[in-house]
Amino acid sequence: MLTRIVTGLALIVLSGLYWLQADAIPQSPMSGSVGADGLPKLLALVLCGLSLIFVVQSILVRQPLAAPGIPEDDQDEDDAAFTRRGHVLAGALLAISIVYSVILPYAGYTVAMGFLLLAVGVFYHRRMSAGIATFAILGAVVFHLIFITLLGVRMPEGIWPNVLAFLHAHTA
Amino acid sequence: MTNLYYIWEGLTSLPILLAAMAGVLWGMCGGALPGISTAIAMSLVLPFTYGMDPSAALVLLGAIYIGSEYGGSIPAILIRTPASGSSAATVVDGYAMQRQGRGGEALGLSLVGGTIGGFVGLLLLSLLTQQLSKVALWFTPPAYFALGILGISVIASLSERNVIRGLIAGVLGLMVATIGTDPVSGVMRFTFGYPELMGGVPVIIVMMGVFAVTELMIQARERDYSEDVTERSTRLKLPSLKKLWSLRVPQIIAIVFGTIEGLTPGGGGSIAAFMSYNEAKRWSKEPEKFGKGSEEGVIAPETANNVVALTALIPTLSFGIPGTATAAILLAALLIHGLHPGPNLFTSHPEVVYQLFSGLFLANLGMFVFGLIILSPIIWLVNRPRAYLRAGIFGLIFSGIYSVNGSEFDLYLVMAIGVVGYLLRSLRFPFLPFVLAVVLGYMIEANYRRSLLITNGDHIVFLQNPISVCLLALSALFIVLPLYRQFRQRRRSSQAAHPQQP
Amino acid sequence: MATRIACTFAALASLAAVAAAGPALAADKIAYPVTTGTMIMQSSPGSGGDLFLRAVADAANRQIGANFAVENVTGGSGAKAMALLGKSPGDGSMLMGVSPTYVNTSLLSKPPVSYTDLQPIVRLFLDSVIVVVREDSPYKTLKDVIEAAKKAPHSVKVAVGEPGGLETQTMIELMQKTGTQLTVISHDGGGDALLSVLNGTGDMAIGEAAELKSQLDAKQIRPIAAYTEARIATFPDLPTAREQGIDMVVQKFRGIIGPKNVSPEVIKAWEAAVPKMLNDPAFKKWYEEGALIPAFQPHDQFEAFIDNFGAKQKQFFLDNNMIKG
Numbered sequence: 001m002l003t004r005i006v007t008g009l010a011l012i013v014l015s016g017l018y019w020l021q022a023d024a025i026p027q028s029p030m031s032g033s034v035g036a037d038g039l040p041k042l043l044a045l046v047l048c049g050l051s052l053i054f055v056v057q058s059i060l061v062r063q064p065l066a067a068p069g070i071p072e073d074d075q076d077e078d079d080a081a082f083t084r085r086g087h088v089l090a091g092a093l094l095a096i097s098i099v100y101s102v103i104l105p106y107a108g109y110t111v112a113m114g115f116l117l118l119a120v121g122v123f124y125h126r127r128m129s130a131g132i133a134t135f136a137i138l139g140a141v142v143f144h145l146i147f148i149t150l151l152g153v154r155m156p157e158g159i160w161p162n163v164l165a166f167l168h169a170h171t172a
Numbered sequence: 173m174t175n176l177y178y179i180w181e182g183l184t185s186l187p188i189l190l191a192a193m194a195g196v197l198w199g200m201c202g203g204a205l206p207g208i209s210t211a212i213a214m215s216l217v218l219p220f221t222y223g224m225d226p227s228a229a230l231v232l233l234g235a236i237y238i239g240s241e242y243g244g245s246i247p248a249i250l251i252r253t254p255a256s257g258s259s260a261a262t263v264v265d266g267y268a269m270q271r272q273g274r275g276g277e278a279l280g281l282s283l284v285g286g287t288i289g290g291f292v293g294l295l296l297l298s299l300l301t302q303q304l305s306k307v308a309l310w311f312t313p314p315a316y317f318a319l320g321i322l323g324i325s326v327i328a329s330l331s332e333r334n335v336i337r338g339l340i341a342g343v344l345g346l347m348v349a350t351i352g353t354d355p356v357s358g359v360m361r362f363t364f365g366y367p368e369l370m371g372g373v374p375v376i377i378v379m380m381g382v383f384a385v386t387e388l389m390i391q392a393r394e395r396d397y398s399e400d401v402t403e404r405s406t407r408l409k410l411p412s413l414k415k416l417w418s419l420r421v422p423q424i425i426a427i428v429f430g431t432i433e434g435l436t437p438g439g440g441g442s443i444a445a446f447m448s449y450n451e452a453k454r455w456s457k458e459p460e461k462f463g464k465g466s467e468e469g470v471i472a473p474e475t476a477n478n479v480v481a482l483t484a485l486i487p488t489l490s491f492g493i494p495g496t497a498t499a500a501i502l503l504a505a506l507l508i509h510g511l512h513p514g515p516n517l518f519t520s521h522p523e524v525v526y527q528l529f530s531g532l533f534l535a536n537l538g539m540f541v542f543g544l545i546i547l548s549p550i551i552w553l554v555n556r557p558r559a560y561l562r563a564g565i566f567g568l569i570f571s572g573i574y575s576v577n578g579s580e581f582d583l584y585l586v587m588a589i590g591v592v593g594y595l596l597r598s599l600r601f602p603f604l605p606f607v608l609a610v611v612l613g614y615m616i617e618a619n620y621r622r623s624l625l626i627t628n629g630d631h632i633v634f635l636q637n638p639i640s641v642c643l644l645a646l647s648a649l650f651i652v653l654p655l656y657r658q659f660r661q662r663r664r665s666s667q668a669a670h671p672q673q674p
Numbered sequence: 675m676a677t678r679i680a681c682t683f684a685a686l687a688s689l690a691a692v693a694a695a696g697p698a699l700a701a702d703k704i705a706y707p708v709t710t711g712t713m714i715m716q717s718s719p720g721s722g723g724d725l726f727l728r729a730v731a732d733a734a735n736r737q738i739g740a741n742f743a744v745e746n747v748t749g750g751s752g753a754k755a756m757a758l759l760g761k762s763p764g765d766g767s768m769l770m771g772v773s774p775t776y777v778n779t780s781l782l783s784k785p786p787v788s789y790t791d792l793q794p795i796v797r798l799f800l801d802s803v804i805v806v807v808r809e810d811s812p813y814k815t816l817k818d819v820i821e822a823a824k825k826a827p828h829s830v831k832v833a834v835g836e837p838g839g840l841e842t843q844t845m846i847e848l849m850q851k852t853g854t855q856l857t858v859i860s861h862d863g864g865g866d867a868l869l870s871v872l873n874g875t876g877d878m879a880i881g882e883a884a885e886l887k888s889q890l891d892a893k894q895i896r897p898i899a900a901y902t903e904a905r906i907a908t909f910p911d912l913p914t915a916r917e918q919g920i921d922m923v924v925q926k927f928r929g930i931i932g933p934k935n936v937s938p939e940v941i942k943a944w945e946a947a948v949p950k951m952l953n954d955p956a957f958k959k960w961y962e963e964g965a966l967i968p969a970f971q972p973h974d975q976f977e978a979f980i981d982n983f984g985a986k987q988k989q990f991f992l993d994n995n996m997i998k999g
Contacts, residue, residue, distance in 0.1 A: 007599050011340065018347060021362055026995045028357040030842065030858065032621050033629035036354040036361060039617050043350070047343045054336050082598040089392035090594060094587060097385075100570060101583040109571075116570060117563045124395050124559035135560055143567050151208060151216065153575045154747070215719030215746065309873040313859075356860055358782075358838015359996050365784040367753030491872075492888040493865035504720030514888020577749030618862075625859050626875065628828050 001058055008055035012048055019044035096120060108158025109148065114140035178523045182530030187225060191232040192534035197542050199239025204247055204550075206255045206380060207572025210240040210498045218501060226509040227524050231531025233502050234485070238535050240498075241441065241477040242286045242543065249278045249470075250554045251565050253384040255572070257611070258441025258477045260379040261449040264604065265462060265469030267387075272465050276551065280410040281467055282474040283543040285423065288416075289475035290536040292427050293434070293482025298529045301518075304483070305490040308435040313622035314634045316436070318643035320616035323443070325647040326450040327605040329459070329654055334600075341596060342605035348373055348589075349613025356621045368581040373589075375442050377573065377582055378610045381589025382596075382603055384569050389594045394558065408547045415467070422452035422472035430479025435487060441480045442611050445473035450608070454650065463604070482532065489513050489525065703739035704950075706943045708767045711742045713930070714759060715771050716752035722884070726928055726966075727771035730798065733957035737947040740766070752776045753785035760787030762933050766940035769795065769932050774840050776931075777984050781991055782838070793936045794980045796944045797929035797971035798952075799961065802883040803844070803901040804912065808871055809894055811878070816899040816918045819878065820852050827855035833867040833876030834860050841880045843990055844901060844924050851920060871895060882926070883908070883965035908965045925983060927969070929976060945972045 022040035100116045107115070118136035122128055147153045182188050195217075202213030214236050221229035244259030249266035262282060269278040296304060311319075324342070331338020351362045352372030363369040411419070426448040433444035452472035453462045462469045484499045492514040494500040506513050511521055518525055554561060573586050596603050627633040634640050713731050717723040724746060731742040747755040752775055762768035770776075770792075780788035807813050813822070823830045834841035837860035845858050859876055861867040864885045870876040872894060879886075879895075883906065889895045900906050900914045901924040915922050930944060951957055952968045961968065971979060991997045 003599065025354075025361050026359050026998065028354075028359045028838075028995050030838070030846070030860075030994065031354065031357040031359070032625050034621050034624060036357050036359050038621075040347070040350050040361065043343055043347050047340065047347075050336055050340045050343065054340065057336065083393070086390070086393040087598070089395060090389035093389055093392045094591070097566070097570065097583075097587055101580060101587070104574075104583070105580060109574075113567055113571070117567050120563035120566045121559045123392075124562050126395065132559065135563070139564065139567060143571055146205070147571050147575060151202075151205075151212070151575070153571075154578050154745075155571075155574065156580070211718055211720075218719055309869065312870075312873055312875045354837060355862075356837055357996070358836070358842065358860070360782060363783060367750035367779060367783040367785040370751045370753075370779065370783055487869075491865075491869065493869060500718070501720035504725055507725065512888050512891070515892035515894065516888065577754060578747060579749050579754060622859050622861075625857050626831060628857065 004058035005055055008051045008058060011051035011054070015044045015047040015051065018047070093120070093123065096123065104158075105156050106158050108160050109155035110140050110144045111158065112156075113143050175522060175526050178526035179530045181523075182227065182231075182527035183534065185227075185527070187228040188231050188527060188531045189534055191224070191228040192235045192531045193538045193542075195232040195235025196239035196535045196538040199236035199241075200243035200246075200539065200542060200546065201239075202236070203240030203243025204255055205572060206247060206253050206384070206568055207376065207575040209256055209376070209576070210237055211501060212575070213240050214498060214501045218505065221505055222508060226506075226511060226521075227527035227531065229505050229509065230502065230524065230528045231535065233505050234528060234532050235535035235538070237481050237498055237502070238290055238478065238532065239539055239542075241481040242283065242474075242539055245282045245286070245474055245477070246279065246547070246550060247568075248383075249282065250275055250550070251384075251561075251568075252387045253565060253569060254376070254379045256441070257375040257379055258445050258480070259473075260375075260383060260442060260607065261445035261473035262470060263379075263383045264449070265464075265466045268463065268465035269467075269470065274465065275554075276407050276409045276547075277411070277467075278470050279408050279547055279551075281419075281470045283408075283540065283547070284411055284416065285426075285471040285474040286478040287536060287540045287543075288423065289426060289430060289478035290482060290539065291533075293430065293479040294529065294532050294536060296431060296479075297482050297485055297532075298526075301486050301490055304431070304435055304486050307432075308487050308491070310639055311432075311436045312637060313619040313626065314637040314640035315643070316615055317619035317623055318634065318637075318640040318647070319432070319447075320612045320619065322643045322647045322650075323447045323450060323612045324608060324616065325650045326454060327608065328651060329454070330450075330604045330608070331602050334602075337601045338605045341601045341603060342609045344592075344596075345606040345609025346613045348378065348606075348610050350617070355614065355618035356625070366581065368577070368579055368585075372614065373585065373610075374576060374582075375611060376576060377586050378589055378607065379442075380569060380573060381586045382593035382607055384565070385586055385590025386593030386597060386603075388562070388565065388569075389590060390597065391562070408544065408551065411467075419468060419471050421455055422448070422468040423475050425451045425455060426472045426475035427479050430476040431483050433476075434480040434483025434485075441477050443615065444476045444480045446608055446611050448472040448476035489517055490515060704737055704943050704946050705939075706738050706740040707765050707937060707939050709740055711740050711767050711769060713742050713744050713769050713771055714747045714755045715744055716748060716755040716775065717746070718748050719746050722882070723771065723773055723775075723928075726799075729957065729960050730771060730930070730951075733951040733954050734947060736954060737950045738943055742769075744771075750785065751779040751783075753779055753783065753787075756780070756785055756787045756789070756792060759931070759933055760791055764933050764935035764937050764940070766932065766937065766943070769930050769940075771928070772931050773928055774926060774983070774987075777980065777987055778839070781984070781988055781997060789980065789984060791934055793932050793934050794976040795930045795932050795936065795941055795973055796948050797927050797969060797976040797979060798948060799928045799966040800902070800969040801924075801926040801928070802906045802909075802965040802967055803841070803880060803924040803926055804883050804886070804897045804906075804909070805878055805880050805899045805901070805915075806871065806886055806890070806895045806897050807878045808874070809896050811896070813878065813898060815913070816915060816920060819856075819898070820848075820854055820920075823852075823854035823856050828857045830878070831857045831859055831876045833870040833879040834858055835864040835867050835881060836860065836862070838996060840924060840926055844880060844922065846990075846994070847922060848920065851922065868895075884963075887965070902967060906965055906967065907962060925979075927979070927983075928966070929971075941973045 022037045025037040096119045100112055104112045114136050117139040121132040125132055148155050199213055202208050214233050244255040245262045247253040247255050248259040248262040249270055252263055252267040254260035254263050266278045327338055327342045328335055351369055353370055354361050429447045430444050449472050452468050453459050456468050487493045488499040488503055494503050573582050593603055623633045713727055715724050715727045728744050731744050734742050747758055755770055759768060759770045777789045813819050819830055832845050842858055849856055864881045867879045871879040897912050899918055900912050902914055903923055948970050
């Protein structure tokens with residue numbers, strides 16, 4: 001129940017912030033009778049109203065048969081995921097993705113991809129193994145071949161061209 | 173009569189056959205890679221078409237379009253990663269089937285549904301182009317608005333047990349849809365100065381976030397299982413004719429919405445797929461199965477996608493106005509060969525048009541055959557040990573997202589959307605209303621405001637257009653009826669002393 | 675899967691073996707600092723801007739001693755392409771094909787590299803912006819439209835492409851000049867705006883002649899005015915807005931820009947090449963069909979033009995409250 005109330009309150013705060021941003025949208029004479037801020041402001045009000053109902057519902061409606069341990073709604077097959085441990089593990093995967101995105105411009109696509117494959121592989125395998133390491137290296141090469149060589153996507157090159165130029169200038 | 177000759181000539185010409193086969197295979201492979209849109213797959217071969225015969229060039233590009241619409245459903249079903257906006261609706265029930273070990277069945281349904289959709293679309297394209305191009309003109313802003321409302325009117329029924337939660341998720345989706353350039357005045361809304369947001373949050377980013385990234389986060393706990401549960405997939409299994417006949421209603425629905433969306437510019441595959449999914453659920457005898465591996469929920473969006481791929485060519489050829497971003501490339505290929513699509517194309521260059529039709533026929537056949545061949549190795553690929561498979565999916569998603577716009581910003585955006593999806597699901601908010609609102613939000617708002625401009629702010633405009641009146645009345649009915657039924661059921665169950673609970 | 679794709683590609687390559695043609699006449703070509711150059715385009719393959727730049731690259735390859743290829747760098751309405759160009763060396767190895775969008779994007783959002791951080795090189799064309807009505811429309815001239823609008827404000831509806839674009843601005847300017855009230859309905863693109871006129875939602879549309887060509891040919895729509903300096907070669911009977919007493923010209927330019935530090939040799943090469951390209955028969959056929967008006971401007975003039983254009987756009991956005999000063 002506490003989760004529901006906190007969620008509802010967070011949504012009310014969100015609707016308030018959204019309203020403030022909507023209010024800051026410039027008023028252009030071309031916006032028509034509704035205006036560029038028409039729908040956003042309506043949405044902010046509706047969200048606020050719905051969230052209030054949600055909170056009130058959570059407080060008033062007593063859960064029938066609310067035995068400890070049984071979630072308030074019907075059991076869902078997903079529910080097993082949403083334990084505290086599940087959240088921590090999900091956060092860990094998200095952290096790996098963030099690290100990938102941060103190092104991508106510096107390490108370049110291929111190296112960053114190798115890292116991503118290795119990190120996720122180790123995460124699921126729960127330990128380092130020669131198989132995972134080989135997979136990460138080969139995988140990075142395959143991804144390089146598909147996305148850069150074949151599809152011609154302009155992936156970040158990272159610092160390598162600069163490093164090479166630097167080495168070249170200093171060895172020559 | 174000469175037209176028949178052109179069609180025969182197209183069917184028997186080797187360059188056209190080769191172009192159709194190469195195109196459909198390339199399209200299937202490219203389309204199966206998340207983030208590699210049909211447009212990218214087509215533009216990569218565009219330079220090769222310059223030196224080709226105009227008919228073969230068009231067949232090559234058209235075949236890529238067909239193949240790509242099908243290819244997108246492969247990762248959608250097998251790894252819950254929609255490769256394009258138009259395959260996102262397939263994820264819901266396709267992936268549910270995969271989890272139940274019926275992935276091969278889902279792939280079979282999507283292959284057959286797509287092939288049927290392709291042939292029906294081709295039939296409409298080759299026989300009714302002139303007539304259907306007039307239908308495209310019926311859709312004025314009030315009609316588009318009403319179509320969007322019809323689509324969004326299912327939110328209450330998509331919300332499963334909690335209408336308030338469903339509505340909140342829907343409003344959040346509409347909020348995401350308001351990000352970007354205002355459709356009427358052109359001022360920036362909620363872009364916070366980021367030029368990446370000027371064009372709005374791309375639908376594909378939302379889909380990959382809510383479906384793929386969210387799912388990966390949820391599956392993080394599977395690390396705790398010591399035994400390596402197989403990914404439960406068998407071989408490709410085609411549906412029987414009897415099964416196809418029993419699935420006729422969702423297919424007819426898909427053909428109707430696919431045709432409408434193909435004809436009207438700016439609609440595009442994702443709207444057609446989601447609308448077909450919604451309506452298939454609404455008209456289904458077993459709506460409770462939707463979201464839990466419904467066959468109807470797979471075949472409806474898959475048929476719709478391929479109908480769109482073909483019918484989008486109707487406005488392209490008859491007006492010179494592309495129905496989708498992808499049709500724009502086809503248009504470019506026509507222009508490069510000195511052909512001007514438009515009302516005169518059919519009389520000035522019938523040979524090109526009719527040979528294109530025969531090439532697309534071959535491409536549809538090819539799609540079916542290649543589907544049978546390439547699906548088995550792909551199924552093998554997703555049956556690898558979990559650590560490798562998951563790492564591979566991560567690599568695929570993060571490469572694909574970067575490829576959409578070549579932007580690091582999009583990587584953070586997709587993670588943010590993924591976190592929103594994770595929160596929605598962990599707090600037991602239904603996520604379909606959110607996705608639906610993102611897909612339809614722009615269409616509803618833009619056309620609502622355009623409509624009001626027509627009458628200088630008077631809402632009577634929605635009653636002046638017959639399509640809009642019908643669709644709005646239908647939506648109202650669909651919103652009120654379930655509420656009424658629920659109300660009656662509640663009264664009945666409260667009257668009974670001990671309501672029976674299954 | 676990779677091998678499969680590679681196989682397809684090989685098949686395609688052999689299919690299109692004929693495509694690789696065009697012997698090089700190296701002797702009389704204009705000298706250029708590098709041998710290969712990338713021309714980036716902010717819009718997607720197949721779009722109007724993309725086709726323009728591909729044609730330019732093709733014509734330039736016949737005049738300049740370097741090989742130019744087009745690359746599409748989409749995203750952020752051009753911000754991504756501008757950022758990439760801003761980082762490139764000034765040796766002419768990376769250029770960008772531009773239209774007014776790049777100035778508008780710079781003003782409407784805060785891209786890391788703005789139009790003032792880049793160097794205009796040459797202007798090639800102006801688009802022929804025309805006003806069209808449905809074939810059975812009562813309006814014969816722009817004057818008819820203005821009179822109708824004077825009689826009943828907001829009775830005339832104009833369909834335009836993207837919101838806040840040059841077409842919308844033109845219509846607002848028209849209203850201000852004539853003291854009338856028109857209803858401007860924006861769409862998701864020029865094609866949608868055209869459909870709007872065909873189905874009667876809009877009474878008239880304003881757009882580029884090239885986009886409207888097939889409907890004009892099929893006599894479904896009729897042009898009533900051209901927003902150009904002089905009459906358009908392909909529409910000799912179409913009077914300009916000026917001839918009809920409305921002193922307005924739309925400057926929808928198409929040009930080539932480079933990074934701020936682009937070298938003088940690159941500029942000189944392009945200034946020498948463009949007049950020759952404009953006389954190239956194949957290129958001429960292409961741009962005349964698309965009703966593009968050759969409007970060559972060398973670097974100095976183009977730079978002044980862009981400065982002026984940018985200042986005008988900024989004023990417009992400020993006046994209409996679309997940006998804050």
